[in-house]
Amino acid sequence: MKSLAAPLAAQFEAPLGDWRPLVDAWRRSPGGQRVSAALEARLAAGAVIYPPRLFRAFELTPLARVRVVVVGQDPYHGPGQAEGLAFSVPDGVKPPPSLRNIFAELERDLGLPPPASGSLVPWAERGVLLLNTSFTVEQGQAGSHAALGWASLADAALAAAAAEPRPKVFMLWGAHAQARAALIAPASRHLVLQSNHPSPLSARRPPVPFIGCGHFGRAAAWLREQGQGDLSWQL
Numbered sequence: 591m592k593s594l595a596a597p598l599a600a601q602f603e604a605p606l607g608d609w610r611p612l613v614d615a616w617r618r619s620p621g622g623q624r625v626s627a628a629l630e631a632r633l634a635a636g637a638v639i640y641p642p643r644l645f646r647a648f649e650l651t652p653l654a655r656v657r658v659v660v661v662g663q664d665p666y667h668g669p670g671q672a673e674g675l676a677f678s679v680p681d682g683v684k685p686p687p688s689l690r691n692i693f694a695e696l697e698r699d700l701g702l703p704p705p706a707s708g709s710l711v712p713w714a715e716r717g718v719l720l721l722n723t724s725f726t727v728e729q730g731q732a733g734s735h736a737a738l739g740w741a742s743l744a745d746a747a748l749a750a751a752a753a754e755p756r757p758k759v760f761m762l763w764g765a766h767a768q769a770r771a772a773l774i775a776p777a778s779r780h781l782v783l784q785s786n787h788p789s790p791l792s793a794r795r796p797p798v799p800f801i802g803c804g805h806f807g808r809a810a811a812w813l814r815e816q817g818q819g820d821l822s823w824q825l
Contacts, residue, residue, distance in 0.1 A: 646674030657717035
């Protein structure tokens with residue numbers, strides 16, 4: 591079972607590339623210090639915290655290469671599920687329901703059959719920033735770190751991606767993600783796609799069902815129109 595291990599300082603030494611200034615500034619801020627202290631306290635108390643690598647989304651998708659931003663909520667809370675990328679699970683782990691619906695929409699939209707693996711690492715390596723707004727969670731407790739203070743870092747990353755000059759696609763699935771639409775500025779530079787969350791509770795319901803949204807094909811076509819090249823959703 592892979593989980594976060596102490597000392598937490600080692601996480602901040604990860605190869606963060608051009609995200610380094612943003613993460614370091616957040617770490618020094620009062621909010622960042624509160625999050626670090628709270629995590630250290632929970633680890634010292636024996637809590638099992640996921641994922642094992644906090645900043646893997648930044649490691650795999652440099653700011654200068656971001657083409658699409660997918661905004662998630664918090665990591666999966668089951669053993670071995672979380673790998674630091676929104677909606678993604680490691681090779682060999684059964685895809686959770688929301689990820690299965692993502693694959694169902696890929697098949698409906700683009701004709702791509704469900705992949706053998708639930709890992710979205712290939713997307714991250716192609717410039718899809720899979721950003722959770724909470725970077726940690728405790729085992730078996732969904733949303734347990736939602737109020738810890740990670741949102742300030744996620745919001746800073748979202749705003750930085752929007753401020754970077756190249757046009758990008760922002761995928762906001764569900765009310766939690768859509769609440770951050772105001773951070774995407776200037777909005778006129780980007781394509782902002784919104785729908786219900788891919789969770790089985792909402793994926794096929796109004797007002798904007800996730801199944802049938804066509805976001806993957808629209809994103810790829812729009813990026814081509816903007817001169818950003820082809821984006822493959824194949825896994």
